[in-house]
Amino acid sequence: MIDQLNRYVFRFFLVIFFQVLILNNVQFSGYINPYFYIWYILVLPFDTPGWVLLLSAFFLGLGVDVFPQGIAGNGSSLGTHTAATLLIAFMRPSVLRWINPRDEYEPGTYPDSKNYGILWFLSYALIMIGIHHFVLFFLEDLSLRDFLRTLLRVIMSGIFTLIIILFWEGIRFRISR
């Protein structure tokens, strides 16, 4: 139990540092910025208590918010990751219920590609990334004046986030096998 806790705390800091030190410096075109860190929320155990889920999402988002690329007093930057990550954490139980596989989820397993297959994980990740990126980019823009362009950013960044998450799942899968 303590071992498990340590692992998640370690992983928490790992995803934040990976996000702010590496991914935030990846600038493809003006549209793409992958946000891998939400993978942490995706693969928390099924039996995570609600308040743990929400609090870890809150601090995860805040952790990424504190180190944004452009920091200086940008009123709209602080809090956007926090709000978006909280929302997907809140929706996670409903999403999981909605896309549950043929049988119920087995106790003691994790919602990842190893336990429930790559196709199931793909649809799960796609829904969660979609919600997260949509909220994130529209909060960042704080207006609907360039709706289509912001939507394009959501889609492009979402694809890259998905690719990195699947790639990472692939590595984990291979290592543990």
Place this chain on the structure above:
Amino acid sequence: MQNLLRLIIRFSFQIIFVILEVIALTLVFQRNPLPHARFFQLSEDVNGFFYTQTNHFIRFFHLTDENSILVTENARLRNELAQRPFKSSGRDSITTFSQPGYVFNYIPAQVVNNSINKQNNYITLNVGYSQGVRQDMGVVGPDGIVGIVRNVSANFSTVISVLNSKFKGSVKLASNNYFGTLSWPGHSYQEAIVTEIPGHAPVYEGDAIITSGLTTIFPEGEKVGSVIQVDRTPAGSFKELKVLLSQDFKKLTRVYVIRNFNKVEQEKLELQTYD
């Protein structure tokens, strides 16, 4: 009472979510910049440390590029110096008797963090309060203007990049001195727009845009870019210019913060006048 408690326990997940989300959204929509400024002041030094570390590593790979940029800049400055006596004997000579020897001073700085892919891009520099940097100073790169200083900590400062929807700069056409406002529409990191150019001003593609010197932030004549497209506003009284920025923000490493020694005096006088 017991029912209420049961209700709270039953909906604790929803309640916690609403509370936390309200906190997050308050942060997002907070218009008062002061708490932000305080918060960032604190985190800026921490960030600055991290970015300096990563930057040391990354800079190594750009040494050749950087050298050639510095050499070109040196050459340009030498050329300018060589032309100086001729210039000041011309129409500028009248200003010399009222102006002190120098008004502007350039503080060299290193970019330790930079983004170009947001709606609001910011740049972090490794100079701060102790090096003489203050809020609202202009920042120029080797090829043109870069931004305006926003927040300053002891050894770092953050800059509102030209590539920021909040950036506004006073610029003019080099050929005929008609001035307008520079801003960034957010589409491409190479293009900005100049608005409020009078409709009768002759403008052609390729015309140079420079800073106007009408604010205390930038001296007159800093490079901005060149016109690539001229549009008229629907009413026709103004022209809107699409400008190719001369500074490439993707390879920004060394910049200069501009200190204006007359800034305080000028702004104080102006403030008295406007009141």
